[in-house]
Amino acid sequence: MASHRRPKQPSRTRVTVLTATATAAVALSSQAAHADPKPTKSEVKAKVDKLYHEAEEATEKYNGAKERQDKLKKQVDTLQDRVARSQGELNTLRGELGLLATAQYRSGGLDPSVQLLLSSDPDSFLDQASALDQVTVKQAESLQRIQAKQRALGQQRREAQAKIADLAEVRETLGRNKQKFQGKLAEAQRLLNTLTVAERARIAEDEQRAGRAAGDRVELGNEVPASALGAEALRQAATRVGKPYVRTATGPNSFDCSGLTQWAYAQAGVQITRTTYTQITQGTRIARSQLKPGDLVFFSNTSHVGLYAGNNTVLHAPYPGAYVRYESMSTIGSYQTAVRI
Known part of the structure; x- marks a missing residue:
């Protein structure tokens, strides 16, 4: 009479390992299928x-x-x-x-x-x-x-x-x-750091080129400053084109945005305060249509400031890695307001 042996059941440990392996494989394949492409x-x-x-x-x-x-x-x-x-x-x-x-x-x-009685x-x-x-x-x-x-x-x-x-x-x-x-x-x-060395180098070169040559390429038009003070502040700031942006720096060889405007007006003979949040309270508020060279222009919830240079252009210290340069107001950020010192 033939004997029938019951097949040996796989151990619980083996089942757990196989299940975990299968789950991991599915997860990896899913991640591969849905992985975000590397940003450009x-x-x-x-x-x-x-x-x-x-x-x-x-x-x-x-x-x-x-x-x-x-x-x-x-x-x-x-x-x-x-x-x-x-x-x-x-x-x-x-x-x-x-x-x-x-x-x-x-x-x-x-x-x-x-004392009177005893006194001689x-x-x-x-x-x-x-x-x-x-x-x-x-x-x-x-x-x-x-x-x-x-x-x-x-x-x-x-x-x-x-x-x-x-x-x-x-x-x-x-x-x-x-x-x-x-x-x-x-x-x-x-x-x-996610970019290649070559990509980072191209970004750095673009910033350096913008800082060095912006004054030669930009067309500022023939707008007349509202005052000799504004004209002189802008002239002083123009001598800093190509200097690096450094946070908290106030010149003369590196600047942050409000450090540049403060330095420029100081060279023109007027002391203004240190930050965008206080510089915006100085002088007279003016409409965008009234802008003249040397006026202070504020962007991005007053967190950034530059000097209006004419032809919808400002001279400013942009951000870390960049250099003092002329730039179109349309590319800097959201326009906030302007002040004439």
């Missing part, structure tokens, strides 16, 4: 430019916080010096009061009537008593001065403590904005 050089460049603009916005906020920090630091130093001087004056007044109290104690150790020179005693009254009046005046000085010192200390608290808050803001623009720049660099 132009796509990477567009994303990088967007990140640079976002980094510039954070940079301008950083510049504003840095400017406020510097002002607060000076105010804190001044207040602390004032507190130290007031404390020294208070200590001097207290010392004088102590001397007066000692003199009064020594002179007033005996009852005045007894009554007239001299009366002179001394009169002097003692004067000491007492002077002591009262010293007490009043001490009380006034203590109140002033307390107010100065409260002001100093409030400024120190403001300074600590601004420093935190400074750190956050620094991390933000550093993060944006790092992300931009990661994107650039």
Whole structure:
């Protein structure tokens, strides 16, 4: 009689391995089928430019916080010096009061009537008593001065403590904005690293060429500046064409956008503030149709600024990796407003 043996069942471990292998194979084939194509050089460049603009916005906020920090630091130093001087004056007044109290104690150790009886020179005693009254009046005046000085010192200390608290808050803001623009720049660099060496070299060459030769190629027309000040600021900025963009830089050999406009107007003899967010509040707001060479033009939610150069063109420091150059307003970003200094 033939024997029938039951087929051996595969082990649970073997089934698990086979299942996992099959699942992984399906997943890999699915990923391969749906993998996104590698972005082109132009796509990477567009994303990088967007990140640079976002980094510039954070940079301008950083510049504003840095400017406020510097002002607060000076105010804190001044207040602390004032507190130290007031404390020294208070200590001097207290010392004088102590001397007066000692003199009064020594002179007033005996009852005045007894001192008069014992005195061999009554007239001299009366002179001394009169002097003692004067000491007492002077002591009262010293007490009043001490009380006034203590109140002033307390107010100065409260002001100093409030400024120190403001300074600590601004420093935190400074750190956050620094991390933000550093993060944006790092992300931009990661994107650039996805390109080939040749592609990155072509982008760099394009930026260098734009910075060096823009002044020779651009047609600015014959628009007349609204003032000698605007004309001189634009002339000064034009001498910086080809200088590299460096975040937080204010010249003379590298700039960020507001650093360039501040430097240009400083060379023309006028000090303007440090950031786009404060420069936009200076001077007179003008319509786009009223633009004249030397006016400040703001873009992208006021995070970018340049000097109008004529013929719908601005002179500006664009973003990291770029150079100071002339550029059409239509390619920079969304127009915001303009200001005439």
